[in-house]
Amino acid sequence: MKKFLILTSTSMILAFASPAMASDNDYCGNTSGEWMSRDAARSVLVEKGYDVRRVKREDGCYEIYAIDKTGARVEVYLNPVTGEIVRTKNKSRS
Numbered sequence: 330m331k332k333f334l335i336l337t338s339t340s341m342i343l344a345f346a347s348p349a350m351a352s353d354n355d356y357c358g359n360t361s362g363e364w365m366s367r368d369a370a371r372s373v374l375v376e377k378g379y380d381v382r383r384v385k386r387e388d389g390c391y392e393i394y395a396i397d398k399t400g401a402r403v404e405v406y407l408n409p410v411t412g413e414i415v416r417t418k419n420k421s422r423s
Contacts, residue, residue, distance in 0.1 A: 357390040362410040367391070373412045374405060390415065 365373075367384045370391045374381050379395040386392070391407040406416040 356388065356406045356415045357408045358415070360389050360408060360410050364409040365412060370407050370409065370412070373407065374414075377414075379403075379405065394420075 370393065371381045371384055374393055374395055378398045379393075381393055381395045383394040384391055386409075387406075389409075391409050393405045393407055395403055395405055397403050400421075402420040404418040404420055405414055406418075407413070408415050
């Protein structure tokens with residue numbers, strides 16, 4: 330009986346944790362199309378007023394380190410197919 334409860338509990342935990350873990354890294358959604366170049370991704374943010382420092386591929390997105398219009402350091406996640414900003418994280422220290 331104990332083995333059954335342990336297996337059932339473990340299965341339930343994994344079932345609920347797996348979708349959450351998958352969605353944490355899936356900011357950009359469907360990126361199955363042709364990716365824009367890093368230079369194009371940089372240009373998208375420059376046109377929006379960011380001072381781009383670094384562009385890299387991360388978790389199916391372009392992860393771009395930049396300075397925003399207010400002077401704050403930010404990480405911007407950009408959909409590499411559509412050029413849409415899907416997430417921004419403020420990295421400036423208070």
